[in-house]
Amino acid sequence: MDHFVPQDLNIPPDGSPLDPETQQRVKAFRRQLGAQGWLAPTWQKVYGGGGLSPAFARIIEEEMRRLVLPSMGDNTRWIPAVMTWGTDEQKLRYVPCALRGETITWQAFNEPGSGSDLASIRTQAVADGNDYLISGDKAFITGRFDPDYLWTLAVTDPDRPPRLNLGLFMVDASLPGISIKTQRLLAGSERRVSLENVRVPADCLVGLPYQGWEIAQTILEEERGGHGFRTEEDGTVSSVLEYLRQERGSP
Numbered sequence: 001m002d003h004f005v006p007q008d009l010n011i012p013p014d015g016s017p018l019d020p021e022t023q024q025r026v027k028a029f030r031r032q033l034g035a036q037g038w039l040a041p042t043w044q045k046v047y048g049g050g051g052l053s054p055a056f057a058r059i060i061e062e063e064m065r066r067l068v069l070p071s072m073g074d075n076t077r078w079i080p081a082v083m084t085w086g087t088d089e090q091k092l093r094y095v096p097c098a099l100r101g102e103t104i105t106w107q108a109f110n111e112p113g114s115g116s117d118l119a120s121i122r123t124q125a126v127a128d129g130n131d132y133l134i135s136g137d138k139a140f141i142t143g144r145f146d147p148d149y150l151w152t153l154a155v156t157d158p159d160r161p162p163r164l165n166l167g168l169f170m171v172d173a174s175l176p177g178i179s180i181k182t183q184r185l186l187a188g189s190e191r192r193v194s195l196e197n198v199r200v201p202a203d204c205l206v207g208l209p210y211q212g213w214e215i216a217q218t219i220l221e222e223e224r225g226g227h228g229f230r231t232e233e234d235g236t237v238s239s240v241l242e243y244l245r246q247e248r249g250s251p
């Protein structure tokens with residue numbers, strides 16, 4: 001696999017967005033992996049997976065770990081949510097292209113002033129015929145690659161009680177009214193997204209118009225460590241040990 005792997009990539013160590021050329025090179029490699037189903041080896045082929053056994057998946061995982069690359073997957077926590085709550089048509093619209101490495105999706109939940117208290121978000125999605133008009137600001141959004149989709153939480157009915165008033169939308173990031181800025185942090189940077197009267201078709205709402213909180217919670221439970229399964233050491237512990245050995249001369 002090594003001769004396909006892009007070499008000498010410019011990867012900022014602080015997690016900042018990648019420059020356009022690096023994005024293009026990594027995305028091209030990602031698409032090559034995705035075309036073989038290697039980004040989701042055990043998933044069904046119809047959804048962009050490889051249809052492979054867990055043993056094959058393990059070999060691919062081990063090989064991938066040897067490569068010096070920025071995080072290859074974008075945020076994929078939305079995928080189980082869409083598979084659970086989405087219509088069959090939505091599953092086929094959003095999932096295979098992501099698992100084939102063709103699209104990047106950001107999770108755009110957090111807002112200025114609505115972090116821990118996520119239910120207080122102010123982004124509004126106002127029904128307008130067969131569409132919604134979405135307006136609001138999202139902050140501290142992670143994305144090393146520019147997005148194709150924004151997985152976005154918005155208030156669908158301000159008169160309903162908190163948590164029962166939110167919808168989850170898969171928004172095409174190229175739509176008019178969306179602007180994205182880079183937010184410098186003390187270490188690295190994140191993104192700030194502004195949505196101004198963004199017209200989206202109603203069929204990009206996943207689940208019911210008031211089910212967004214329930215769906216978001218299933219994702220956040222997994223994201224914030226509620227799953228409790230064993231994960232692989234990703235090299236962090238061994239690199240800290242190596243550093244200590246070199247700096248301190250400890251065995």
Ligand SMILES: Cc1cc2nc3c(=O)[nH]c(=O)nc-3n(C[C@H](O)[C@H](O)[C@H](O)COP(=O)(O)OP(=O)(O)OC[C@H]3O[C@@H](n4cnc5c(N)ncnc54)[C@H](O)[C@@H]3O)c2cc1C
Pocket residue numbers: 107108109110113114115116117139140141142143190
């Ligand atoms: C590096 C980075 C990447 C991120 N990526 C994403 C992303 O991709 N998508 C996305 O949607 N969001 C993202 N976020 C946002 C993240 O989800 C929020 O930062 C997080 O939810 C906390 O919100 P906050 O920063 O506004 O902190 P605050 O909510 O202001 O909390 C600040 C402190 O106050 C404490 N606190 C808050 N409320 C209470 C309370 N009622 N009682 C006691 N203590 C309280 C908190 O525990 C915390 O210690 C990212 C943030 C960072 C830093």
